[in-house]
Amino acid sequence: MATTEPSAQSGVESGPESGAGPETRQGIGVSPGTAYGPVVQVAPPVRPPADEPPVDDQEAALGDVKAAFEAVAVSLEERATRVEDTAQQILKATALIARDKGLVKAAAKQLEAGKGRAGAIAGAIEQYAAQFEALGGYFAERVADLRDVGSRAVAAVLGVPAPGVPHFTDPSVVVAEDLAPAETATLDRALVVGIITEAGGRTSHTAILAAQMGIPAVVQLAGATTLEPGTHVALDGDTGEVTIEPDLELVEQQRARAARRTEALGRLSGAGATSDGLAVALLANIGGVDDAVAAGALDLEGVGLFRTEFVYLSATKAPTVEEQTQIYRDVFAPFEGRRVVVRTLDAGADKPLKFADLGPEENPALGRRGLRLSAERPDLLDAQLEALAIAARETGADVRVMAPMVATAEEAAWFARRVRENGLPKAGVMIEVPGAALRARDVLGEVDFGSLGTNDLAQYTMAADRMQGALSDLLDPWQPAVLDVVGIACEGARTVERPIGVCGESAGDPLLALVLVGLGVTSLSMAPSKVPVVRLALSLHTEAECQRLAQIARESRTAVDAMGAVREAASSELTDLL
Ligand code: PEP
Ligand code: MG
Helix, strand or coil: CCCCCCCCCCCEEECHHHCCCCEEEECEEEECCEEEEEEEECECCCCCCCCCCCCCCHHHHHHHHHHHHHHHHHHHHHHHCCCCHHHHHHHHHHHHHHCCHHHHHHHHHHHHCCCCHHHHHHHHHHHHHHHHHHHCHHHHHHHHHHHHHHHHHHHHHHCCCCCECCCCCCCEEEEECCCCHHHHHCCCCCCEEEEEECCCCCCCHHHHHHHHHCCCEEECCCCHHHCCCCCEEEEECCCCEEEECCCHHHHHHHHHHHHHHHHHHHCCCCCCECCCCCECEEEEEECCHHHHHHHHCCCCCEEEEEEHHHHHCCCCCCCCHHHHHHHHHHHHHHHCCCEEEEECCCCECCECCHHHCCCCCCCHHHCCCHHHHHHCCHHHHHHHHHHHHHHHHHCCCEEEEEECCCCCHHHHHHHHHHHHHCCCCCEEEEECCHHHHHCHHHHHHCCCEEEECHHHHHHHHCCCCCCCHHHHHHHCCCCHHHHHHHHHHHHHHHHCCCCEEECCHHHHCHHHHHHHHHHCCCEEEECHHHHHHHHHHHHCCCHHHHHHHHHHHHHCCCHHHHHHHHHHHCCHHHHCCC
8 A cells, every 4th residue: 555544546436336326436637638438448468378288399389489479579560660759669669579589598498398389488478577577667667568578479379369459440448457558659549539547657658658649548547447348438537537337418517528628728829827927838748750740730839858768769779970860850840949858868767778778777766877877878978969969050949958867966067068068058957866856956056957857756755666556646746745845946946046847747737737836847848738728727827826826735744635725726717627
């Protein structure tokens, strides 16, 4: 249990047994919008038959195993050609797992030990999975992908249909225990009206990708996988509410609220500001060229976080300066005259890059990741800064560069010097380590701006692995301790007169965005689909009201209390639509 008190954010709220009509359950809304449709359950993993006999011809069997892994890699790569950008990188990265020679070697040992073909594949996968789980952090997160590859290979060697999203033709709500990133990335947006998962968290890849794809999504919904296929559900990706077999009146109410929301959102455009004119830049989080092109066409003020490591997730060799320049040029081009904040490679832990691997670590999330990697591989940072400088000169975007995982003023100074030596005008740092937040005055004094990474800041403040869905209550950015740390960082930024933004997922929560602005944040960067509702929230409150909401949140004892109290105190014109 993550908390000693029951959380108002989980569990069944009302049900048929209470005679209160259709059952409504509470999950966590991670991608806005409402959806109604029949449930399509994602097929569970295929397992080897319990009575599979040992093989007669080990060489032939190993050939079949190799062919099965190869077929998985080929099918993932083939799917990669049909999707965009981030999705493509994720699929290619998963295909690389299927091509790992170590897996075939491990399967050969399993065959020698008397396993059948499917059992040998599953055994090899589990052997790797145990090692990855023991390593924790990034590696533990890859276990879902590894098992996905294993299950597909088992299906291939048994000649049965692959696990995953089944074929369907009517607009439906896709439900799963959790979706492998490869699965989420390749969903057909025209047919998938909503996503519900039983596991996952606010900052899981499923949540990030669903928001980027504009599909309403709810995660952490208890009992989701036991919903009968074909059951009709209504979900609200803003509030996290899921209603099972809702009566049509409720669906209608939900739709009407969504229509009022669309109308209210459509009335506003342009730069973000509070009702009394305090400017708060509304920016997009992107992961590559396609995201940049899509976000560039929207009404927003630029990019607040370009996660450059997403471009290279499947690269086996470090990209050259020329290769990088081409990508950065394409990312900057849609933002002529607008700001683009580029984060240098945040490799390691949950985002490993083959070419930047320094070997296994006991605790990768606390290890040589982000800027720390540059101490051993300054060549990677130099090549990236050189490419960014060339691309920035060639395009009209207002390019600013920031470093991930900065902990001290010395690191900030070192990074700023390198950025300036490369002729880039503005250097900044992510504030996502509590140490840097507490000493923001010193850290930000060395650079031009800061950007709060509340995903990692929550992880490190609460000592809770962000990949662990079971810890999502602790990882909640509404945790008063996290808000205190953000508040202290904002005070530091104010002292040295540096702007400080937020680029973690919290920036896209309209109520939390008000709190963040009240704490002193001057820009908010989020999945582009969340910009309109945050713009609306700001437009309905003054700066002083935001400060009051921040005070209310910080005076609360728990995350649930903080959110509830802010919701209560915020403008009803906003909360009626949430
Ligand atoms: C963060 O940590 O909040 C952040 C924005 O970076 P990432 O999610 O890529 O670690
Ligand atoms: Mg981070």
